[in-house]
Amino acid sequence: DAMVIQNPRYQVTQFGKPVTLSCSQTLNHNVMYWYQQKSSQAPKLLFHYYDKDFNNEADTPDNFQSRRPNTSFCFLDIRSPGLGDAAMYLCATSRDPIAEGTDTQYFGPGTRLTVL
């Protein structure tokens, strides 16, 4: 089944210790997104890739970086996690919104990050 996969599902890190979350997709979608969702809050878009083009949201802290080495994989790097970065991190994909118009985003199961 075509899908969006996130590893690990649960990640524990220490304050200030870099951490990387991964996302892969078998949908062959052009666009990949990273969202941060804190408890009982809306998912908040951090950035997205349209193919290799990286697009950062204006209010995404510099502490958050992303890499997309190929179509299938996308990584979220948190350089120095703080207690406030504890959240669920959701990866999503969509096809080509430029060619196809607005299109559904498909979400992975998320990685819950705990910062000690």
Added chain:
Amino acid sequence: GQNIDQPTEMTATEGAIVQINCTYQTSGFNGLFWYQQHAGEAPTFLSYNVLDGLEEKGRFSSFLSRSKGYSYLLLKELQMKDSASYLCAVSREGYNKLIFGAGTRLAVHP
């Protein structure tokens, strides 16, 4: 600014009908999505409206009025498994960027 409002919590009885409202004010509009999210899980797609009117899909229907900046999700014949958060999200123009509401937690009881 960008603003999406929906009720925080709702309760309903198994077998009943519930309507979850969403109002939005966004710069640019390219459609409105409803997602279902069970606790600790990823959002899953329910519906998409870009034109005014009602879209029906089984037990779920979604309505949009662009002039009023208003949508609702209608759930019929409620089941216990429908207990979840329901997220309203607006797609802004370009790259399908979604702005989410905080979600409505629906509790279905027997």
